[in-house]
Amino acid sequence: MAGQFPRVAAALFGLGLVLTSVACGGGSGQAHLRVLLASPTVSSVDVYVDDKSVFTSLAYGANTGYITVISGTRHLQILPAGSTSNPIVDESVTSPTSGEATVVVEGVSPNVSGVVLTDNDTAPAADTAMLRLVNAAPNMGTADVYVVAAGSSLISGQPTVPELAYGAVSSYQTLTIPTTSTTQVFSVFFTKPGTTQAVLA
Numbered sequence: 001m002a003g004q005f006p007r008v009a010a011a012l013f014g015l016g017l018v019l020t021s022v023a024c025g026g027g028s029g030q031a032h033l034r035v036l037l038a039s040p041t042v043s044s045v046d047v048y049v050d051d052k053s054v055f056t057s058l059a060y061g062a063n064t065g066y067i068t069v070i071s072g073t074r075h076l077q078i079l080p081a082g083s084t085s086n087p088i089v090d091e092s093v094t095s096p097t098s099g100e101a102t103v104v105v106e107g108v109s110p111n112v113s114g115v116v117l118t119d120n121d122t123a124p125a126a127d128t129a130m131l132r133l134v135n136a137a138p139n140m141g142t143a144d145v146y147v148v149a150a151g152s153s154l155i156s157g158q159p160t161v162p163e164l165a166y167g168a169v170s171s172y173q174t175l176t177i178p179t180t181s182t183t184q185v186f187s188v189f190f191t192k193p194g195t196t197q198a199v200l201a
Contacts, residue, residue, distance in 0.1 A: 029097030031071035035078070036063040036102065038136040041109040042088060044081035049074050057081045071097040076114060078105055089114045106136040106167070117169060127177045129184075133161055133170045140199055141166055143190040147175060150185040154196040163193050 035047050037058050047055040047064060055064040058081075078089035088109070093116050095101040100119040107113050115134065124130045133145055144159035161170040177184045190200040 029071040030068055031095045031098060032066040032100045033069050033074070033076075033093070033095075034064050034066045034100075034102055035076075035114075036104050037061065037078075038104050038106045038134075039088075039108065039112045040138075042080070042105070042112060045088070045105070046079050046081050046083070048077040048079065048087075051075065051077075066100065071095065071099065076103065078112075078114065088112045104134055104136055106134075106138075108138050115167065115169070120172060124174070127179050129175045129177060130172045131175055131186075132172050133164060133188075135164045135166050135168055135190075137190075137200070138166060140190065142193055143199060144193050144195075145170070146189040146191065146196075147173065147186050148189070150187050152187070154189060154191070154198075159191070164190075 033049065033054075035055070035058065037045055037060050040060065043060055045058050046053060047058060047067075049067070049069055054067050054069075058064055073092050073094040076089065076091055076093045077087040079085070079087045089105055089112060091114055093101065093103060093114070095118060100121055102117040102119055104115045104117065105112060106115055115136075117132070117134070120130070131147060135143065142163050142165045145161040145164050146154050146157060147160040148154065148157060160173050164170060175184075175186060189196075189198045191198050
């Protein structure tokens with residue numbers, strides 16, 4: 001129904017746009033962690049939290065879905081699928097009790113890293129949806145981002161997120177859902193800064 005769209009993180013990588021989120025936590029409570037593989041030079045990985053396997057054979061462009069973990073600081077390792085050594089990401093991630101976080105694995109080998117995003121799961125206002133974008137496309141560089149109703153023109157509009165640099169994360173953007181519709185399809189365009197010349201759509 002309109003207004004019930006969840007907040008999501010949008011990660012742009014290589015040739016496409018992926019909508020996703022990640023969550024992790026620590027302390028005595030629980031939190032949620034989700035990992036998105038957005039590195040175009042890594043085809044498949046296994047995910048370990050505190051030296052325990054939590055997801056295997058995560059493909060490029062896919063995500064793990066939310067995984068329940070102990071809240072606080074967790075040890076996250078991303079290894080090539082089937083490997084037990086030489087992680088491509090080996091770092092600590094933290095989120096509060098009952099919190100959610102997104103880890104976007106981005107970059108080009110051997111410089112691959114995890115970008116940790118704190119997610120907001122508060123329900124959006126009626127007739128709206130919330131969208132967050134991450135530029136994880138190393139070959140695209142800085143871009144203006146337009147999120148428009150499908151079929152709409154970019155010519156008269158202003159970018160939803162101007163000059164989103166590689167590795168940068170936007171704030172949550174509010175999208176309006178027409179009250180006459182139960183669903184709304186949006187198109188996402190990445191353009192050269194200051195122009196409506198799309199480099200990815």
